[in-house]
Amino acid sequence: MAKILILVNHDVVIYNFRKELVERLLQDGHEVYISSPYGERIEDLKNMGCTYIEASFTRHGTNVAEELKLLFYYIKIMKQLKPDVVLTYTIKPNIYGGMACRLLNIPYIANITGLGTAVENEGFMQKLTVFLYKIAFKKIHCLFFQNEENRKFFVNKNIVTDRHRLIPGSGVNLEHFRVLEYPPDDTVEFVFISRIMKEKGIEQYLEAAKYIKNKYPNTKFHILGFCEEAYEDKLNAMKGIIEYHGMQRDITVYLEKCHCTIHPTYYPEGMSNVLLESAASGRPVITTNRSGCREIVDDGVNGFLVEPKNSIDLIEKIEKFIKLSYEEKRNMGLAGRAKVEKEFDRQIVVNAYLDEINKIIEG
Numbered sequence: 275m276a277k278i279l280i281l282v283n284h285d286v287v288i289y290n291f292r293k294e295l296v297e298r299l300l301q302d303g304h305e306v307y308i309s310s311p312y313g314e315r316i317e318d319l320k321n322m323g324c325t326y327i328e329a330s331f332t333r334h335g336t337n338v339a340e341e342l343k344l345l346f347y348y349i350k351i352m353k354q355l356k357p358d359v360v361l362t363y364t365i366k367p368n369i370y371g372g373m374a375c376r377l378l379n380i381p382y383i384a385n386i387t388g389l390g391t392a393v394e395n396e397g398f399m400q401k402l403t404v405f406l407y408k409i410a411f412k413k414i415h416c417l418f419f420q421n422e423e424n425r426k427f428f429v430n431k432n433i434v435t436d437r438h439r440l441i442p443g444s445g446v447n448l449e450h451f452r453v454l455e456y457p458p459d460d461t462v463e464f465v466f467i468s469r470i471m472k473e474k475g476i477e478q479y480l481e482a483a484k485y486i487k488n489k490y491p492n493t494k495f496h497i498l499g500f501c502e503e504a505y506e507d508k509l510n511a512m513k514g515i516i517e518y519h520g521m522q523r524d525i526t527v528y529l530e531k532c533h534c535t536i537h538p539t540y541y542p543e544g545m546s547n548v549l550l551e552s553a554a555s556g557r558p559v560i561t562t563n564r565s566g567c568r569e570i571v572d573d574g575v576n577g578f579l580v581e582p583k584n585s586i587d588l589i590e591k592i593e594k595f596i597k598l599s600y601e602e603k604r605n606m607g608l609a610g611r612a613k614v615e616k617e618f619d620r621q622i623v624v625n626a627y628l629d630e631i632n633k634i635i636e637g
Contacts, residue, residue, distance in 0.1 A: 275303040276358035276635050281348065281367035283331070285313035287387075291444035291547055292363075295624050296324060299631075307355060309348075309367075327351055331366060341370065348374035359383065359634050361627070365390055365403070372410030381634040383627070384411065385418040387444075388544035388566060389427060391473065407433045416630045420444070420544035423565035439630075443545020443566075445620030451554035453611050454530050456604040462596050463494040465532040467525055467548045468539065470509075471502040475538030475562065480512060481585040482536075486592050487515050493596070496532060498522045529555045533603055534595055537561040540582035546570065550618050553577075553610030558603060560591050570618070576610035 278299055282288050288296065288308060299306050300323045308319055309327040316326050331344045348371050352360070360382040362371040368384045375382040392399035407428070411417060417438040419425040428434050457463070464483075468474040476497075483495035497509065500521040509518045522528065529535070535552035537559065543566025549559050553570060559577035561567040571577045578591040595603070 275305070276631070277305045277307065277355060278631070279307045279309065279352070279355060279357035279360045281329075281360065281362045281371040282308070282310045283364045283366055285310050285315040285319065287363050289315035289318055293322075294447060294620055295627050296322060298624055298628065300324070302628075307357065309351060327355075341366075345370040345373055349377060352378050352380060359631055361385075363387055365393075369403075369406045369410045372414065373406075376410065376413045379413075381415045383416045383418065383630055383634075384414060385420070386424050386428070386544060387420060389424055389542040391542060393427075394542040404431050404433060407431075415634055418626070421565045421569060424544065439626060441623050441626050442569075442618045443550060443623075444547055445623040446547070446550040446554045446614055446618050447620050448554055448615060451526070451551050453554075453556035453608070454526065456556065456600075456607060457531050457533060459533060459600050459603065461492045461494055462490070462534075463496065463532040464534050464536050464592070465496040465498065465528050466536050466538075467498045467528070467552075468537065469502040470497070470499050470505045471541075473539065473541035475540060475582075476505060478538040478583065478585045478588050479536055480508070480516065482538075482588045482592055483516050484512070485589050486596075489593075490596060496528055498525060498528060525551065526555065529557055532557065534558045534560060534577075536588070536592070537567065538580065538582075538588055539567065540564060543567060550614055553607075554614045554618075556604075556607040556611045558595065558606035558610060560588070560595065570610075570613070572609070572613065576606055576613055 296306055306324045307327055308324050309329045311329055320326055352374050357380060360371060360375050360380055362368045362384045364387055372382060372384055393403045411434050414437060417434050419438060419440050420443045425440055466479045470476050486493055495516045497516055497518045535557050537546060537548050539562055545566050549561055549570045552559050559571060561571060562582045563579040564582055568579060571579055573579045580587040580591050
């Protein structure tokens with residue numbers, strides 16, 4: 275049996291979206307070590323049987339000394355632990371974890387969970403990050419991509435031209451996210467579930483909520499998530515138009531009473547987990563026509579696509595949704611469930627990982 279080290283920038287990245295993989299690795303008798311900044315899900319992971327190794331770094335910092343510190347930290351724990359396989363997620367663990375594995379000749383598998391703004395937009399940060407990725411991924415065993423656009427970017431930039439696979443995002447646990455009964459539509463309720471930041475489309479959601487609530491008083495607009503940027507005052511000022519619930523552990527409580535999830539992001543997503551979980555729960559979705567979102571929506575079938583940063587288009591699609599009959603809304607949600615069952619079952623992702631891990635272990 276193998277020692278498997280998982281490097282992430284946040285405990286939720288593992289617990290919410292890779293828990294089934296961790297469970298399977300533990301079931302198969304592997305030792306699983308998780309290195310991440312401390313968060314509330316760490317205790318849950320320890321209770322599952324994982325060993326926790328605390329890491330300290332900021333997800334968005336660019337201080338050179340701090341970045342080098344993280345690289346040396348990864349080298350140190352890998353020398354001590356001597357893992358058989360390392361799995362990395364998100365930009366900093368991918369880059370500095372990959373460099374450490376390359377230096378120590380440890381097999382590793384990375385996952386591109388989205389490009390991030392610095393990489394998507396041309397400029398110095400893109401050039402620097404591409405350069406670092408080339409160093410980190412030179413000896414990689416396998417690189418997983420969550421959407422075709424990200425894969426093309428890495429191939430075109432000559433970061434990695436082989437040893438890669440496309441997977442359906444993080445997939446969705448179809449047992450946990452079951453079809454919820456569709457709520458009566460005497461009021462039509464919408465929900466925004468995300469880190470609250472400009473690029474996730476919060477401005478467009480708030481503009482649309484203001485307009486729609488005024489025109490259709492029997493609507494409600496919910497917001498779930500923590501403020502990654504300073505939006506607290508704005509959200510408080512909009513009480514009566516929106517209902518802000520903060521960060522929630524269990525989103526099904528809100529999906530249960532909502533008729534549609536709105537995700538107007540223009541952030542460089544890998545594959546949107548919010549959309550996958552909403553669709554799996556039998557909820558229609560309205561989201562942007564961009565990579566990481568459009569793959570989950572058949573426009574007009576299980577939801578609507580809108581142009582990024584376009585509040586008017588978003589308002590039009592919300593109105594279009596409101597005007598659907600109850601049965602049409604409900605059937606849209608069921609079409610979403612059918613789509614994720616067919617294309618986005620998390621077991622597809624777990625099997626892809628087990629396949630690559632077994633190739634490494636069996637040599």
